[in-house]
Each structure stands twice: as structure tokens, then as C-alpha cells.
Amino acid sequence: MLELNGIRKSFGRIEVLHGVDLHVNAGEVHALLGENGAGKSTLMKIVCGIIQPSAGRILVEGRERAFATYDEAIAAGIGIVFQEFSLIPYLTAVENMFxxxxxxxxxxxxxxxxMRGRAQDILRKLEVDLPLDVPVARLSVAEQQFVEIAKALSLNARILVLDEPTATLTPAEVExxxxxxxxxxxxxxxxxxISHHLEEIFEICDRITVLRDGEYVGTRDVAGMTADRLVEMMVGRRIENSFPPKPAPDPAARTVLEVEEVQLRRGGPVSSFHLRAxxxxxxxxxxxxxRTETALSILGAYPAARCKIRLDGVQTRLGDPADGLAHGIGLLPESRKEQGLITSFPILQNLSLNNYGKYRRGRWFIDFRKERAFTETAMDQVRVKAQGPDARVDTLSGGNQQKVVIARWLNHDMQILIFDEPTRGIDVGAKAEIYQLMRDFTARGCAIIMISSELPEIIGMSDRVCVFRSGGIVATVEGDAITSEEIMTHATTGRVDHVA
Structure with a gap:
């Protein structure tokens, strides 16, 4: 159905794809894997006519094609679900689909x-029930993801590209x-x-093609492959353990944040918790x-029916995230593109947004050499793959955009960081690096609230876990109780026995 031979792509003098091959058969699910910046999304944008290759051949059903626009690719039977949503927020799901x-x-x-009937048929096939007459901006992230998938299915595509479609979905929605x-x-x-979740690859895919740094590594059948071998193909090295060791609990650690009571406006239980250094x-x-609404309520970024907190034992009320910043609390938001970055700005200015105090020279001036040196150090720290500090953020892969957000906060003088889905869209090699950076941050006596939909991440990284259901905390578990079974029992039934 689809054959790519020797695809090359250069941006200026930088070549990002170095003669990549890909053959996809009719009636197969073919995984395209690689670290962030390996060239996966660039290759698929070439397939769909969004960008043009510098060299190479594209064949669709045996016929050589050259797509000047995305419309031409759609007419040839190719559809794509982008990693970053391509929805118009003020149109309804039906209007976006058509x-x-x-x-x-x-x-x-x-x-x-x-159009409404066709949209209902597609969503019924997806077993998804969502409102069709409201702007998609009012839908949840997961619901917006299903609108993207439904839009692609409405094209009746014979070749369908799914770029990280499960990143925002629950296990039931993924199934x-x-x-x-x-x-x-x-x-x-x-x-x-395209997915960074290797367990999904083994569950749904027939064959795998791996890219590394824009180069074709190889194609393998899923049968007979192991996760370790797959990771080694992707990163060129073995990763023995993604999660750094947890420190021993310190009963004498001071409480940096105490949420005495918080309740969302939409209802739910009144919750309380504390966070130790x-x-x-x-x-x-x-x-x-x-989960996210509660964290944002603490910062004053989400309206709450009630919210009483203490910072280092002092009763405090934060009116907005700027207050949180002034009190040493930073937020890495769930949606990096809409809330975490100014994508039309270069990396340098995005890292500087809340760090200009570090480069001040006198009262009115900025030391631009210091700003550039800081940016280059931060980029190296989290291994951002880019042409340099002046590269625009919207030219980076999704994973590298996330690294820019993380780099900005890890290098700011924060005492508490709220990480909302910190490794969404991050490859397996970079995840291990991000996890180590988080542990380095807490080793300095700082603290992290980590919101994640990935249970292995919650289990591997958390010292304690607050489990949410119906708008509030139903259990707090720690130690040997941090297991997927214990967490899912509380999350699905609200059972509150065995609470630490």
C-alpha cells in the first residue's frame, strides 16, 4: 500500500532524514518507532504532503506519487491523526470533522x-459518547483526541497514520x-x-520499523521481538532501569505544603493532603x-468551592499562578503547546520567560551572553535536539517541546513543582533522563506533585500516592501498598480501606 524509498529531508544545511525506507502492507498495523527527534513525524508529514522531501520516492499502491498539499494526499486515500491536535477550538466536533x-x-x-448522522455513526463505532453541539474547546483532552481520530476515519482512508493517538486516553479508551x-x-x-508505549506495540502491531537520528535502523516482525531488544534498536544502548532508586522515607522531613481542605466547584469530597520536602x-x-483540577485549584488557576492551604506552616491563599511563582511553586501544564510554551518564540526566549532575574545586569539591563550560556546549559541538561537556542519551538518534535518546558522549571529557583503528565510524548530513553532530573530536584530538598495517567510511572516514581475518584481524594497509599491493583481498586470503586 505504501512504499518509501531513500527519503531525505534537509532544513537549510541540516539534514534530518538520511535515506529512510518504509514499506507498509495492506491489512497490517505497522509501528514506526524512535526517540524524540528521530524523524518519525517529519517522515509522516512528507507522506501526507505537508512538507516536501529533498530526495526519495513515494509509492502508493505501486504508483509513484508526489503530494504538493495535504489535500492531494487525502484524495489519494491517506489520512493522519497528528500528535498535536489540529482542531479549531470554537467549532463543534461535527464542524471540525467535515x-x-x-x-x-x-x-x-x-x-x-x-454530517451529524455521519459523525454519530463514526463515534458509535469508536464506542465514544461526547456532545456534538458544543465547541471542542469545552471537551476534555481525551474527547478532543477521539474527535481527531473520528475526523481521520471520516476520510475513508486506505492508509491511516496515527501519531501518538493514545497519549491522552485511559486504558479502556485505548482498548x-x-x-x-x-x-x-x-x-x-x-x-x-507511532507510540512510545511499547506494551501497545506488542499488543496491536504486526511489524516494526525503527528510526534513530533520522536514519533507518531496520524493520522487524513483532513476533520474536522483545522490549529490551526494541529499546536497544531505538536508543543504541541498553536501558536497565528507567526509574532511579527511591530514597528512604525521612520522618523528620518538614511539611512544605499542607492542603487542609479543597473541594471542586463541580462537587465531590472535601480533600486534604500534605507534601514533604x-x-x-x-x-x-x-x-x-x-487530579489536575485539584492541583490547579491550589494555584488559583481553577475555581474551587473551597481551598485552604499552608506553605511552610503559614496560612496562604494563592490568587493565580503568578502568586504561586512568587511563593516558589511552578507548574508544568498538561498541554505544553497551549499552556506551557510560546511556540512562535525561539527556545532561548521560552527558557527565559520566568528566569530573567538570573541574567539581570544592574536594574534595567539583561546580560545576553549569560542568557545564552544558561539556555545552552539547560538544553544540554535535558538533551533537547535542535539546531540551537535560536530554533523556534514550533519546529521541534513534541517530545523536545516538552523538554523545553521541563528545562525552564528545573533551572528556576522553585521549592515545589507540579508536573502534569511530565513524560507524555517522551521516548523511553528521554524518560529515564527526566526521571533522574526529578530525583535530582527532590534531592535538593524540594518537592514534586506528579500527575500521571501511566501507572508504571506513578508506581516507579512516587513516594506516596493520592488516588482520586469523582472529584476528590479517596485514598493515600505508600510503601508496599503502591501497586497497580491497589491504586485501580481505589480509583474505580472508591474503596477506602488500607489507607496509609
């Missing part, structure tokens, strides 16, 4: 009934998606699947359980 290819009546008017993918595979659709406190729970 944007620029609206169904019309014989009189040329918009056939809204037909729904895989069910649809199996049905499409049985119908002869060729699917290219030197620890990572995990927030676990299903999508919609109130």
Missing part, C-alpha cells in the same frame, strides 16, 4: 443533518481504539502507528477524576 469538505444538499446548502484498528486492519486498511507525591486516578 471542515473544508462539508456535505451539501442538492441546492448547495450545508446538510447539517447528514476501544485498538478494537477499531483491528476492524480496519481486517478491512485491508494499512495503518502506521524531598518527596514526590503522585496524583493517580482515571481521566476526569479531579
Amino acid at each position: 471542515l473544508a469538505r462539508e456535505l451539501r444538499t442538492p441546492l448547495g446548502l450545508l446538510d447539517r443533518k447528514a 476501544h481504539l485498538f478494537k477499531v484498528m483491528r476492524e480496519l486492519r481486517a478491512a485491508g486498511v494499512a495503518i502506521v502507528f 524531598g518527596e514526590i507525591l503522585g496524583f493517580a486516578g482515571l481521566v476526569g477524576s479531579g
